[in-house]
Amino acid sequence: MQTNLNAALLAISLDRSAPEPLHLQLTEALRHLILSGQALPGARLPASRQLAKDLSVSRQTALTALDQLVAEGYLDTRQGAGCFVASDLPHLAPPAPSLTPPPEPPVAYRPFQPGIPDMTLLPHATWARHLDRAWRHPNPDLLAMPNPLGWPALRAAIAAHLMAWRGIDCAPGQVVITSGATETFELLAQALLQTGDKVLVEQPGFAPMRAALLRAGLVPVSMDLDEDGAQLAVESNARAVVLTPSRHYPLGMTMPLPRRLAFLEWAARTSAWIIEDDYDSEFRYTGTPLPALMSLGTGQTIYVGSFSKLISPALRLAYMVLPPSLVEPIRQALAETGPRASLVPQPALAAFMDSGAFATHLRRMRRVYADRQKALLRSLSRHLPEDALIAEPDPSGMHLVCRLGPALATIRDTDISERAAKAGLTVRALSAYWPDGVGPTGLVLGYAAFSAEQLDGAVQRLAAVLHEGSAPVST
Numbered sequence: 001m002q003t004n005l006n007a008a009l010l011a012i013s014l015d016r017s018a019p020e021p022l023h024l025q026l027t028e029a030l031r032h033l034i035l036s037g038q039a040l041p042g043a044r045l046p047a048s049r050q051l052a053k054d055l056s057v058s059r060q061t062a063l064t065a066l067d068q069l070v071a072e073g074y075l076d077t078r079q080g081a082g083c084f085v086a087s088d089l090p091h092l093a094p095p096a097p098s099l100t101p102p103p104e105p106p107v108a109y110r111p112f113q114p115g116i117p118d119m120t121l122l123p124h125a126t127w128a129r130h131l132d133r134a135w136r137h138p139n140p141d142l143l144a145m146p147n148p149l150g151w152p153a154l155r156a157a158i159a160a161h162l163m164a165w166r167g168i169d170c171a172p173g174q175v176v177i178t179s180g181a182t183e184t185f186e187l188l189a190q191a192l193l194q195t196g197d198k199v200l201v202e203q204p205g206f207a208p209m210r211a212a213l214l215r216a217g218l219v220p221v222s223m224d225l226d227e228d229g230a231q232l233a234v235e236s237n238a239r240a241v242v243l244t245p246s247r248h249y250p251l252g253m254t255m256p257l258p259r260r261l262a263f264l265e266w267a268a269r270t271s272a273w274i275i276e277d278d279y280d281s282e283f284r285y286t287g288t289p290l291p292a293l294m295s296l297g298t299g300q301t302i303y304v305g306s307f308s309k310l311i312s313p314a315l316r317l318a319y320m321v322l323p324p325s326l327v328e329p330i331r332q333a334l335a336e337t338g339p340r341a342s343l344v345p346q347p348a349l350a351a352f353m354d355s356g357a358f359a360t361h362l363r364r365m366r367r368v369y370a371d372r373q374k375a376l377l378r379s380l381s382r383h384l385p386e387d388a389l390i391a392e393p394d395p396s397g398m399h400l401v402c403r404l405g406p407a408l409a410t411i412r413d414t415d416i417s418e419r420a421a422k423a424g425l426t427v428r429a430l431s432a433y434w435p436d437g438v439g440p441t442g443l444v445l446g447y448a449a450f451s452a453e454q455l456d457g458a459v460q461r462l463a464a465v466l467h468e469g470s471a472p473v474s475t
């Protein structure tokens with residue numbers, strides 16, 4: 001409390017050009033601190049000499065103000081001890097209701113939380129070294145007005161990564177750094193589309209993306225899926241489509257080439273935009289990854305990538321690759337809002353990528369996640385009856401989608417999710433990935449962030465939850 005009072009005292013600002021004498025301004029400011037509760041009854045004020053020094057006024061000014069407040073009864077002096085806020089101030093208004101925010105929910109991830117990488121396995125010492133190098137003796141450009149499109153070295157490192165991992169041949173100038181995929185969708189909506197424009201989206205799909213479109217006044221139009229991914233309706237007057245062709249979110253299918261070409265043909269014919277959300281394609285465990293859709297021709301495709309699943313969602317760094325014609329409109333849109341991605345991690349990330357440490361990290365995580373998926377499948381078959389959850393090996397990704405088997409035919413996936421939450425598990429109901437919550441039932445089990453032992457313990461807890469049967473959830 002004393003620290004807060006000291007900060008409040010130092011924040012007092014006196015106007016030397018005002019007609020009101022400084023001692024009256026100071027008296028008024030101190031009275032306000034007491035009446036507003038920033039200086040609580042019994043709090044000790046600095047000695048007049050110190051107060052005068054802190055506020056750059058004469059000692060006489062400080063003394064006059066303190067004397068006045070003693071005379072008014074706001075302050076008490078105690079011989080040899082200094083000046084205190086009076087402990088009995090009956091005329092003070094009752095304290096304002098507390099503005100203390102409610103306690104934050106716990107931040108630790110609970111087992112099966114999908115979409116979270118194992119951040120403990122990041123090579124933290126290497127990462128810290130790159131941050132240190134970048135900022136201990138910063139490149140002068142880092143201290144200047146940041147380029148709204150992002151730190152040039154990071155844009156170049158991302159272009160090189162995309163060539164090697166995703167088959168995309170782009171220039172660093174086409175890469176724009178953002179603070180996350182959601183900001184990217186918002187920016188694209190603002191710069192390229194008009195209120196009321198229709199945008200085709202996958203159903204089920206990534207809820208934050210749909211929410212971003214709605215916030216921008218756009219009209220999401222759901223596309224049905226088959227085993228090849230989203231199906232393009234025969235005729236559509238939509239202005240854009242958002243696709244996850246490399247790994248549908250959350251179902252995981254890969255869109256084969258003929259379907260990709262159909263979308264490209266539609267986009268070229270109608271001048272619509274394809275927004276390719278390629279959020280975790282680096283994590284493919286078997287077979288050769290299909291290159292990104294953007295690698296088939298950049299004219300109408302905008303590629304969106306994110307470091308949230310590759311490094312950490314706390315980094316808040318993502319990017320898009322634009323066709324050259326869109327770089328200027330996006331620069332203007334960013335100039336209006338101001339770039340949201342912090343420059344602080346960008347040079348370190350560029351160096352981390354250029355040094356090869358990023359690729360090494362991805363290869364390592366690919367092995368770890370592949371093992372964890374196998375471990376989860378083993379635990380499911382060990383602890384659950386065969387007809388409870390139907391789970392298949394998945395060649396990619398960070399979660400498994402399990403269908404409810406005959407033994408669970410009478411239970412709703414949302415009920416299981418609620419029961420599991422009470423048992424300390426974050427089990428997502430598959431039906432909740434449909435915008436109206438009426439999709440097929442199933443469970444989405446994230447495994448990437450949890451060790452084989454943690455997964456095994458969590459599956460045992462899930463088995464107990466499922467065993468409770470279909471009795472109503474108690475609240």
Ligand SMILES: Cc1ncc(COP(=O)(O)O)c(C=O)c1O
Nearest residue numbers: 115180181182206249279306308
């Ligand atoms: C489908 C999908 N797209 C994009 C992202 C990345 O989002 P962001 O960069 O805002 O963390 C995620 C992360 O969970 C995702 O699941």
